[in-house]
Amino acid sequence: MKIAKNVERLGTEAVYSIFAKTKKLTQQGKKIIDLSLGQSNFKSPKHVVDATIKALKDGHHGYTLPNGTIECREAVSRKIKSLYKANIEPERIIIMPGGKPTMHYAISFFGEPGAEIIYPDPGFPIYESMIHYTGAKAVSFNLVENKDFLINPDKILSLINEKTRLLILNNPNNPTGSFTGKDIIDKLADGLKKFPQVAILCDEIYDRLIFDKKEIPTFLNYPDLYDRLIILNGWSKTYAMTGWRLGWGVWPEKLIEHVFKFCVNNHSCVNTAAQYGAIAALDGPENELNNMIKEFTIRRKLLVDGLRNLKGIECSMPGGSFFAFPNIKGTGMNGEEFTNRCLQEAGVAVIPGTAFGKFATNYVRFNFATSQKNISNALEKIHNMLS
Numbered sequence: 001m002k003i004a005k006n007v008e009r010l011g012t013e014a015v016y017s018i019f020a021k022t023k024k025l026t027q028q029g030k031k032i033i034d035l036s037l038g039q040s041n042f043k044s045p046k047h048v049v050d051a052t053i054k055a056l057k058d059g060h061h062g063y064t065l066p067n068g069t070i071e072c073r074e075a076v077s078r079k080i081k082s083l084y085k086a087n088i089e090p091e092r093i094i095i096m097p098g099g100k101p102t103m104h105y106a107i108s109f110f111g112e113p114g115a116e117i118i119y120p121d122p123g124f125p126i127y128e129s130m131i132h133y134t135g136a137k138a139v140s141f142n143l144v145e146n147k148d149f150l151i152n153p154d155k156i157l158s159l160i161n162e163k164t165r166l167l168i169l170n171n172p173n174n175p176t177g178s179f180t181g182k183d184i185i186d187k188l189a190d191g192l193k194k195f196p197q198v199a200i201l202c203d204e205i206y207d208r209l210i211f212d213k214k215e216i217p218t219f220l221n222y223p224d225l226y227d228r229l230i231i232l233n234g235w236s237k238t239y240a241m242t243g244w245r246l247g248w249g250v251w252p253e254k255l256i257e258h259v260f261k262f263c264v265n266n267h268s269c270v271n272t273a274a275q276y277g278a279i280a281a282l283d284g285p286e287n288e289l290n291n292m293i294k295e296f297t298i299r300r301k302l303l304v305d306g307l308r309n310l311k312g313i314e315c316s317m318p319g320g321s322f323f324a325f326p327n328i329k330g331t332g333m334n335g336e337e338f339t340n341r342c343l344q345e346a347g348v349a350v351i352p353g354t355a356f357g358k359f360a361t362n363y364v365r366f367n368f369a370t371s372q373k374n375i376s377n378a379l380e381k382i383h384n385m386l387s
C-alpha cells in the first residue's frame with residue numbers, strides 16, 4: 001500500500017495527544033485539572049438546545065443545501081449587519097461543519113507547489129499543517145512577546161512576493177491570547193491594497209471573546225478587500241458549542257461556486273437540526289455570552305496574577321480568546337519539559353508552545369475557560385511542583 005505524499009505531510013494538533021494522555025491518567029484514577037483543550041466549561045444556551053430538539057421533533061431530518069439553509073445563512077448575514085454594520089449577502093455565506101473546514105478549503109484553494117502562504121507563528125497548528133499538505137511553501141510571521149504578540153503589518157507586508165497566494169491572520173490569536181486593535185489592522189488592510197493578487201483568510205473565531213470593552217476590527221469592515229477576503233467564524237467559542245460542529249465562512253463572490261463544489265464533494269451539508277439551533281443562537285438573547293465574558297474576565301486575572309507570582313514565569317495579559325501564554329524560561333525548563341512535569345507531577349494538563357510553532361519553545365498555553373476553583377488548584381499544584 002502506498003499513500004499519497006501530501007497525506008504524509010499533514011500535521012496534527014498536539015492538544016489531542018495530551019487529551020488522550022489526560023484521559024488515560026484519569027482512567028488510572030489520577031485527578032487531572034485540564035487546562036489544555038480549547039473550549040469553555042459553559043453549557044450551550046438552553047434556547048439553542050430547545051430549538052434543535054424542536055427541529056428534530058418537527059421532522060427536520062433530511063439533507064439541506066450544501067451551503068446551508070437559506071434561513072441559517074440569512075441569520076448569519078443579519079448578525080454580521082447588527083454587530084459590524086457590514087452588508088454580506090447570504091449568497092456569500094457558507095455554513096460549515098465547524099470553523100476548521102473553512103481553513104481547510106481556503107488553504108486548499110490557494111496552496112500548491114511553487115505557491116507561498118503566510119501564516120502566524122505561534123498560531124493554530126492546522127494552518128501550517130494544511131499548507132504543507134498542499135505542497136505550498138509555509139512562510140511564517142512571528143508574533144513576539146516584547147510586542148505583546150501583536151500582528152506587525154510591516155513584517156507581514158515585507159514577506160509578500162510574486163509567489164504569495166494567501167495571507168492567514170487570526171485575531172484574537174490562539175495560542176497567545178493577543179488582540180490586535182484597529183489602528184494596526186487599518187495599517188495592514190491599507191498595505192494589502194498594494195497586493196491585489198494576495199487572498200486573505202482572516203480567522204475571527206474569537207471575535208466575541210474580547211476583554212476590557214474593546215471590539216474587534218473585523219476585516220468585514222474593509223469592503224475594498226471583499227473580492228479576495230475569506231472570513232472564518234462559527235458558533236464553537238462564542239456560544240460554547242464546540243461539539244456541535246457548526247461554523248460559517250464569508251467568501252468572495254467569485255469563489256462561491258468552487259466552495260459549493262467542495263461541500264458537495266465532502267460533507268454534503270451540515271446537520272440539519274443543528275442549523276436550527278444555530279439560528280436560535282444568533283437571533284436569541286446574549287445574556288449567557290455576556291455572563292461568560294464577565295466570568296472569563298475574572299478567571300483571566302486569577303490565572304495571569306497567579307502565573308506572575310510563580311518563580312521564573314512571566315505572562316502578558318491576554319486581550320481576547322480564553323488563553324494565556326506565559327514565558328516559563330526562568331524555571332530552567334523549556335515548554336515541553338514544563339508541560340510533561342505539569343501533567344505527571346502536578347496533575348495539570350497544559351500545552352507546550354511548540355504545539356503552535358517552532359519559535360515558541362519557552363512558552364506554554366493555559367486555558368482559563370474552566371472554573372475559578374480549577375484555576376486556583378492548578379496554580380497551587382504548579383507552585384508546589386516548582387518549589
Ligand SMILES: Cc1ncc(COP(=O)(O)O)c(C=O)c1O
Nearest residue numbers: 038098099100124174205234236
Ligand atoms: C484559531 C482557531 N481557529 C479555528 C478553530 C476551529 O474551530 P472549530 O472547533 O469550530 O472547528 C479553532 C479551535 O480551537 C481555533 O482556535
